[in-house]
Amino acid sequence: MNASDNRFSEAERQGLYRAIRERRDVRAQFLPDPVPEAVLANLLRAAHHAPSVGFMQPWDFIVIDDAGVKQQVKAIFERENERAARNYSGEQAQVYPRLKLEGILESPVNLCITCSRDRGGPNVLGRNTIMETDLFSTCLAVQNLWLAARAEGIGLGWVSILDQDELAQALGLPENVYPLAYVCLGYVDAFPSRPELESKGWRSRLPLEELVHGNRWGAPLENDGLEEALGSNELPGSKR
Amino acid sequence: MNASDNRFSEAERQGLYRAIRERRDVRAQFLPDPVPEAVLANLLRAAHHAPSVGFMQPWDFIVIDDAGVKQQVKAIFERENERAARNYSGEQAQVYPRLKLEGILESPVNLCITCSRDRGGPNVLGRNTIMETDLFSTCLAVQNLWLAARAEGIGLGWVSILDQDELAQALGLPENVYPLAYVCLGYVDAFPSRPELESKGWRSRLPLEELVHGNRWGAPLENDGLEEALGSNELPGSKR
Numbered sequence: 001m002n003a004s005d006n007r008f009s010e011a012e013r014q015g016l017y018r019a020i021r022e023r024r025d026v027r028a029q030f031l032p033d034p035v036p037e038a039v040l041a042n043l044l045r046a047a048h049h050a051p052s053v054g055f056m057q058p059w060d061f062i063v064i065d066d067a068g069v070k071q072q073v074k075a076i077f078e079r080e081n082e083r084a085a086r087n088y089s090g091e092q093a094q095v096y097p098r099l100k101l102e103g104i105l106e107s108p109v110n111l112c113i114t115c116s117r118d119r120g121g122p123n124v125l126g127r128n129t130i131m132e133t134d135l136f137s138t139c140l141a142v143q144n145l146w147l148a149a150r151a152e153g154i155g156l157g158w159v160s161i162l163d164q165d166e167l168a169q170a171l172g173l174p175e176n177v178y179p180l181a182y183v184c185l186g187y188v189d190a191f192p193s194r195p196e197l198e199s200k201g202w203r204s205r206l207p208l209e210e211l212v213h214g215n216r217w218g219a220p221l222e223n224d225g226l227e228e229a230l231g232s233n234e235l236p237g238s239k240r
Numbered sequence: 241m242n243a244s245d246n247r248f249s250e251a252e253r254q255g256l257y258r259a260i261r262e263r264r265d266v267r268a269q270f271l272p273d274p275v276p277e278a279v280l281a282n283l284l285r286a287a288h289h290a291p292s293v294g295f296m297q298p299w300d301f302i303v304i305d306d307a308g309v310k311q312q313v314k315a316i317f318e319r320e321n322e323r324a325a326r327n328y329s330g331e332q333a334q335v336y337p338r339l340k341l342e343g344i345l346e347s348p349v350n351l352c353i354t355c356s357r358d359r360g361g362p363n364v365l366g367r368n369t370i371m372e373t374d375l376f377s378t379c380l381a382v383q384n385l386w387l388a389a390r391a392e393g394i395g396l397g398w399v400s401i402l403d404q405d406e407l408a409q410a411l412g413l414p415e416n417v418y419p420l421a422y423v424c425l426g427y428v429d430a431f432p433s434r435p436e437l438e439s440k441g442w443r444s445r446l447p448l449e450e451l452v453h454g455n456r457w458g459a460p461l462e463n464d465g466l467e468e469a470l471g472s473n474e475l476p477g478s479k480r
Contacts, residue, residue: 006431007393008255015248015255016391017282020289020384041469042257042476048448049260049475050383053400055437057446063466066455084368101366114457125442126341126400128324133400135372136420139379140386143290144260147387151256153247160293160366160373172456180376191246197295202365206297208288215306216412217354226303229281235289236282 014237019147021235022191026155029188030106039152040109043185046148047113052137054125058117059141059180062171064110072170073162073182074104080161095202102159107184112167113142117176138180145183155188208233254477259387261475262431266395269428270346279392280349283425286388287353292377294365298357299381299420302411304350312410313402313422314344320401335442342399347424352407353382357416378420385423395428448473 008016044061052058064070081101088096104110115138127133142158149156159182167179197203209230214221221227248256284301292298304310321341328336344350355378367373382398389396399422407419437443449470454461461467 005393006428008258008391011251012255012258013391015252016259016387017286018248018252019256020286020388023289023291025291037463037465037469040466044452044470045448045473045475046257046260048446048451048473049263051263051265051386051398051435055435055443055445057451060451060453060457062453062455062457063461063463064455065463069455080369084366087363087368096365099365120443123327125336125339125437126324128327129320129401129403132372132375135376136379136382139376140383142376143380143383144387146291146380147256147384148260151248151253153245158291161369163369172458174457177457188246195291195295197365203295203360205295206288208285211288211297211300212284213300213302215302215304215309217300217302217414217417218412221303223277223303223305225277226280229277230284233285233288235285 015151017236019150021238023146023150024155024191024195026157026188027103028100029155029190030103030184030186031189032108033187035109035154035185035187039154042152043145043148043154047141047145050137050141050144053127053133054120056120056124056127056134056137058115058119058134059138060114060116060177062112062114064112065108069170070104070110073110073167076162076166076170077102077104077159080163084161095200099200101161103157103184104159107186109185111183111185112171112179113138113181113183114173115178115180117178135178135180142181149185153187154185155191157184159184205233255391257476259390261478263386263390264395264431264435266397266428266431267343268340269395269430270343270424270426271429272348273427275349275394275425275427279394282392283385283388283394287381287385290377290381290384293367293373294360296360296364296367296374296377298355298359298374299378300354300356300417302352302354304352305348309410310344310350313350313407316402316406316410317342317344317399320403324401335440339440341401343397343424344399347426349425351423351425352411352419353378353421353423354413355418355420357418375418375420382421389425393427394425395431397424399424445473
């Protein structure tokens with residue numbers, strides 16, 4: 001038995017790394033083409049295969065295509081976004097209003113991924129110390145869905161500028177169900193090659209080697225080989 | 241321009257779906273073989289390519305291979321796990337002590353993925369309503385890393401039974417840095433075909449179709465095609 005026998009083939013690894021590298025937070029490029037049911041089912045299945053603390057599977061999925069519900073959510077976004085815009089001054093105050101931060105109405109499908117805080121009862125295995133592990137598990141499901149969407153050629157945009165109480169009310173969520181992610185889904189005319197906030201000069205990608213520590217916070221890596229290997233931010237298969 | 245032009249090839253999609261399907265939370269199967277630096281660098285790069293609210297990139301990575309640090313963390317786990325065991329009674333009280341819930345000492349590399357709560361300043365774009373979006377972003381990085389590890393044939397186990405304050409102290413974290421995930425990494429002799437908590441009868445995978453709602457919580461899907469497509473929990477490429 002060789003330790004690397006469980007490694008995927010080159011082509012399989014490239015598929016995963018490509019999804020990770022080319023995934024984007026999509027807001028502006030949605031096409032009206034419907035998402036086929038079989039494809040949407042694959043995305044939901046990918047999410048449902050996420051890990052969860054104590055195999056709790058705290059997620060639910062509300063598939064939203066009703067124009068009235070979308071309009072309600074869009075109105076919640078607009079109120080919150082007006083408040084958010086007031087946080088910026090100077091150059092950022094100029095740029096902020098020009099950023100498109102959601103595609104609620106243009107995308108054919110919206111999806112709310114919720115977290116049921118009490119699923120699995122009061123003593124979920126592995127959740128005795130950190131109660132938020134159910135929310136964290138639901139995030140892992142969102143990332144599975146996001147990557148699967150990219151592989152299927154479908155753009156996904158996470159709308160985080162929403163009042164969660166108003167959103168929960170609009171979707172009729174029970175008291176212990178938290179609307180963790182509200183995302184827009186649809187085919188797109190193109191996936192931008194870089195994150196929009198990077199290409200618009202809002203913020204740069206940090207050099208990875210500055211984010212890696214050895215054994216304790218702030219300590220240098222004792223492993224020179226790793227330090228050297230980290231010298232690039234590029235994932236395998238990147239075209240330069 | 242066809243809407244599906246951005247879709248990956250069959251082989252690329254299979255690679256991603258395989259990683260999602262065959263990813264496991266590994267605790268018991270670690271081999272002592274070292275993880276090559278170039279492979280570890282790929283995993284960290286995959287994590288660093290996660291989406292983050294406002295392109296905040298709040299994560300750091302502490303690479304732990306020092307036996308003393310590992311022993312300290314293992315001691316924190318043992319104290320917490322004793323407390324956790326007292327939560328169960330009846331059959332679960334019998335099963336719990338037999339579950340192996342971490343591989344801190346056996347795995348060649350431990351990794352703490354942290355979240356710097358104040359990175360990007362006080363007004364991170366998209367983080368005005370939900371302050372936890374930085375933690376959520378860091379979770380997305382963990383899932384990228386987890387999937388990349390699976391593709392490289394490396395097992396990953398998330399140790400959630402740790403007192404976060406004690407862990408932060410052991411790793412010397414500054415005040416605003418939260419130790420979001422502590423994971424064990426290494427080659428494995430095999431990846432179990434099913435989640436351990438499922439195969440040991442702790443909890444079953446929920447039927448996906450019961451977790452999908454139409455437009456509002458509790459409402460049936462109006463889309464019959466989607467309902468039918470959801471009839472199976474199997475991801476593309478699954479062998480039955």
